[in-house]
Amino acid sequence: xxxxxxxxxxxxxxxxxxxxxxxxxxxxxxxxxxxxxxxxxxxxxxxxxxxxxxxxxxxxxxxxxxx
Numbered sequence: 001x002x003x004x005x006x007x008x009x010x011x012x013x014x015x016x017x018x019x020x021x022x023x024x025x026x027x028x029x030x031x032x033x034x035x036x037x038x039x040x041x042x043x044x045x046x047x048x049x050x051x052x053x054x055x056x057x058x059x060x061x062x063x064x065x066x067x
Contacts, residue, residue: 001046003035009049010035013056023052 010020010031017031024031033039 001041003037003041006041007035024048
């Protein structure tokens with residue numbers, strides 16, 4: 001995964017760098033550095049994003065039930 005791909009993934013899901021960082025347990029600057037290529041993206045990040053994707057879908061479904 002490249003920094004550009006990470007940025008696209010994040011934006012498609014409506015997350016800010018801060019929002020993604022909070023959900024991953026890192027600081028916003030880490031996400032910014034991954035996206036710009038200043039810091040290498042860890043090999044486990046795609047797996048973490050997949051898990052986050054599943055959680056976001058569950059949250060979305062949950063919000064729809066209460067409206």
